[in-house]
Amino acid sequence: MKHILPYVTKPGRYIGKELNESVKKLDDLLLHGCLVFPDLYEIGMSHQGIQILYHLLNNEPSIYAERAFCPDIDTEKLLQARGERLSTLETSTPLASLDFVGITLPHELCYTNILTILNSAGIEFLTEKRSENEPIILGGGACAFNPEPVADFFDAILLGDGEEGVIEIVQRLTKAKKDNLSRAQKLRILSTIESVYVPSHISFTYGENGSIKTISSSSEQQLPITKRVLPSIETYDHLLSPLVPNTRIVHDRLGIEIARGCTRGCRFCQAGITYRPVRERSVEQILDIAERSIESSGFEELALLSLSTGDYSCMSDLLPELMKRYSKKQVSVSLPSMRVGTLTPEMMDEIRQVRKTGFTLAPEAGSDRLRSVINKGITENDLLETAENAFTLGWNHIKLYFMIGLPTETDEDIQAIAELAKKIIQIGAKRGRGRSKVTISVGTFVPKPHTPFQWAGQLSLDQSREKINQLKRILPKKGITLKWQDPEQSYLEGVFSRGDRKLSELIIKAWEKGARLDSWSDHFNFQRWCEVAEDCGIEPAAYLQERGKKEIFPWSHLDTGVDVDFLDLEHQKSLTQTYTPDCRYHGCQQCGLCDFETIEPLVFESGSSYYDRTDSRSFSEISSKSGSDSKFRYLVSYERLGPISYLGHLDFLQVIFRSLRRAKIETAFSQGFNPSPKISFGPAMPVGTESLCEIFIMELTTPLEDPNAALKTLNDVLPQGMKATSLVLTKKRIPQTLVSEFLIKLSDPLTQDEQSQMQRFFDSKEWLITRTRKGRTQKVNIRELILDQRQDSDTELTIKILTRTGQPGVKPLEALQQMIGREADDLLSSMVRKMNWQELDLQT
Ligand code: SF4
Known part of the structure; x- marks a missing residue:
């Protein structure tokens, strides 16, 4: 795919070569595959599951699992137009030539992306049509518990925790390949592995009213297929060398999973059922992982991941220790999913030290009554108290998340959202924070499979819109902002969450008519989906209706381990607003999952005394010391060659910050709210331009003992394509005015006309071009910026x-385009390399 890099937006998505990527010799492999996240690179690289599987699979010496992501629309078109195939990031191997392709199923609106990936790779959409040579397409992830709308696209799907299952799958596939088994034989073998679902072995019959009558298996596949449960997440090798992206991604940080599973029992929550039971990681292991992973990655943020981070039983031990260790090193600690009721004022104080954004609460429903229905287990008093603490501790922006359309919801519950928001804004005003703000975000409730609300109906589009309009009418304008998730996207999410195999036709047709990246609101086109549904004779609203208790669901053959009777009982309890406590603290609630021999909740005792608490300095004392005055400035020169040159300027800065951290070169930091390393860089280079002579100047608080050794260490940790060529103490600053020499190699020789045009250019005194930036148009005389040219041949x-x-x-290719008059697009494939530069106005 490297040929298309000059022509695509964000080429950094397609170049790979990140730190800690797996590199293997292809000749030594017994099985070669690829892990695919069905969304753009910046989303997929933020996904913890892909990183874990990548690490586990590549620990097997004879197996290579590379990566690929969904190409953006421009890249997809370009691949198509050039007859090229989607290939892996690591070795550019076409996906179609691999033994397996594993595609994660993270959410329902990525389903057309799966088709984009298969089509771009030249792989048949339908399992039944795939030839012997095509890869086995594997699936897994959150949507595996009702994959029916996309089941026809997958050869096999793993349910539950992936760690053990993927290894067993690849081992069986390796043997099957060695034995030269046919595709059908391989699927048969896969169907005998615990928790592996082979959709083509399962068939459905329907009754006259369109509901499912029977689900049956045509192979050894036993029904129901039950999910895998890892007894302890501690026993599995955690990735200690995470992939470090070169280009910016959504969650650009080190993630450490501190616990899996949540048994709070919110009745709308699918993850609360499918990830049971709770399995915590010990404080010692988390600290060890943090230490080793920060060292190997250079990340400046550490996120503690779990479905409900505040429920981690040893948080009062863990958080202060992490803050103490990492605030000195300017590594922030974040807790992305906190829950009201788990937040003590002390914990909020710790969070305040590192969180610069608004304070987020998720009441989910407006009234105490409706929160009891959904078993949220928090009252209005809890919410107001937490809001008061937040305002007192210095936050002035509180964000509140709600769902509309929850079972039993009335107008009073919607009214209660507005009342709660008003009370919170009043608390903010009382606390003397005149600028206090509240943001209300609402999304339409989707009754997810395998939850106590799986029998409930979903709001129609008109009902969703009306409730949002009601909120618009009743919410005060002053200090309160309302945001809402697009009701049409929630509607389609509901259809696919609850849908069956008949929907695969709808997904294919919508994709053929142009549906792409549906979770991105700027690409989502609901009208197109409606038209295609009509063409297919599918009534989407039918999937969103309330279901009968005896109904067979499209997911009835897939088992989360939680009894349907428990879900039913929870549904009954919701109607009487009866609370079900968290089994991790209040004893087993009989959901049916644990056998209490190998599977049971794993929760640690708080109050351990592992940690050195002798450092009594506060966070701010520690951080202010690390920002002390610096005197030692070093000039670093470096090269950037090959695909890495397609990173944007800001991405390069991030790569350098992290590489210095990995090399243990401690820079000084700026003071203020968001401290950043004191490093100044030379002029930004155009994306795609190589260079032999880039520079930056870094300020250190102590001198380097041995600059040559530091140079070598830095080179050991720089990504492929970057090389530091010198590191010297300096008194200089980055030059303000300089002349750079660029070598350009053209793919087509210069014509006689172009030579003449160039002559005219250099004969002129002025050559004006028009630029528009931030709405302002400006004329620039580029003739005075292009000082000279030398032709080494008719292409160089x-x-x-x-x-x-x-x-x-002026950028080199822009300059050349003006000089010779060739179309800009025709110059994109040229090689451009900065060879040297000279300072004109040296400041010392
Ligand atoms: S079986 Fe009991 S202890 Fe285990 S997850 Fe279910 S409710 Fe909790």
């Missing part, structure tokens, strides 16, 4: 360009 020339800090400049 060198140009000298003047750059002045803060003044308009």
Whole structure:
């Protein structure tokens, strides 16, 4: 895919070569596959599950699992137009030539992306049509518990915790390959592995009213298929060398899973059922992972991951220890999913030290009554108290998340959302924070499979819109902002969550008509889905209706381990607003999952005394020390060659910050709210331009003992394509005015006309081009910026360009395009390399 890099937006998504990527010799492999996240790189690389599986599979010496992500629309078109195939990031191997392709199923609105991936890879959509040579397409992840709308696209799907299952799958596939078994034989073998679902072996019959009559198996596949449960997440090798992206991603940080599973028992929550039971990681192991992973990655943020981080039983031990260790190193600790009721004022104080954004609470419902229905287990008093603490501790923006359309909801419950928001804004005003703000975010409730509300109906589109309009009418304007999730996207999510195999036709047709990246609201086109549904004779609303207790669901053959009777009882209890406590603290609630021999909740005791608490300095004392005055400035020169040159300027800065951290070169930090390393960089380079002579100047608080050794260490941790060429003490600053020499190699020779045009260019005194930036149009005389040119052959020339800090400049290819008059697109495949530079206005 590297040929198309000059022509796509964000080429950094497709170049790979990240730190800690797995590199193997292809000749030594027994099985070669790829893990695919069906969304763009920046989303997929933020997904913890992909990183865990990548690490586990590549620990097997004879197996190679590379990566691929969904191409963006422009890249997909370009691949199509050039007859190229989607290939892996690591070795550019076409997906179609691999032994297996494992695609995660993270959410329902990624389903057309799966088709984009298969089509771009040249792999048949339907399992029944795949030839012997095509890879086995494997699935897993959150949507595996009702994969029916996409089941026809998968050869096999793993239910539950992936750690053990994937290893067993690849081992069986390796043997099957060695034995030269047919595709059908391989699927048969997969169907005998615990928790592996082979959709083509299962068939459905329907009654006259369109509901499912029977689900049966045509192989050794026993029904129901029950999910895998890892007894302890501690026993599995945690990834200690996480992949570090070179380009910016959504969650660009080190994630440590501190616990799996949540048994709070919120009745709308599918993850609360499918990830049971709770299995915590010990404080010692978390600290050890943090230490080793930060060292190997250089990340500046550490996120404690779990479905409900505040429920972690040893948080009062863990958080202060992490803050103490990492605030010194300018590594922040974040807790992305906190829950009201788990937040003590002390914990909020700790969070305040590192969180710069608004304070988020998830009441889910407006009234205490409706929160009892959903078993949320928090009252209005809890919410107001937490809000008061937040305002007192210095936050002035509180975000509140709600669902509309929860079972038994009335107008009073919607009214209660507005009342709660008003009370919170009043608390903010009382606490003397005149600028206090409240943001209300609402989404339509989707009754998910395997939850106590799986029998409930979902709001129609009109009902969703009306409730949002009601909120718009009743919410005060001052200090309160309302945001809402697109009701049409929630509607489609509901259809696919609750849908059956008949929907695969709808997904294929919608994809053929252009549906792409549906979870991105700027790409989502609901009208198209409606038209296609009509063409297919599918009534989407039918999937959203209330279901009878005896109804067979499209997911009835897939078992989370939680008894349907327990779900039913929970549904009954919701109607009487009866509370079900958390089994991790209040004894087993008989959901049916644990056998109490190998599977049971694993929760640690708080109050351990492992940690050195002798350092009594506060967080702010520690951080202010690390921002002390620095005197030692080093000039680092480096090269950037090959695909890495397609990173954007900000991505390069991040790569350098993290590489210095990995090399243990401790820079000084700026003071203020968001401290950043004191490093100044040379002028930004255009994306795709290589360079032999980039520079940055870093400030250190102590001198380097041995700059040559530091240079070597830095080179050991820089990503492929980057090389530091010198590191010297300096008194200079980054030059403000300089002349750079660029070598350009053209793919097509210069014509006679182009030579003449170039002559005219250099004969002129002025060559104006028009630029529009931030709505302002400006004329720039680029003739005075292009100082000279030298032709080495009819495809190679060198140009000298003047750059002045803060003044308009010209990029090498833009310069050449003006000089010779060739179309900009025809120059994109040229190689451009900065060869050297010279300072014109040296400041010391
Ligand atoms: S079986 Fe009991 S202890 Fe285990 S997850 Fe269910 S309710 Fe909790």
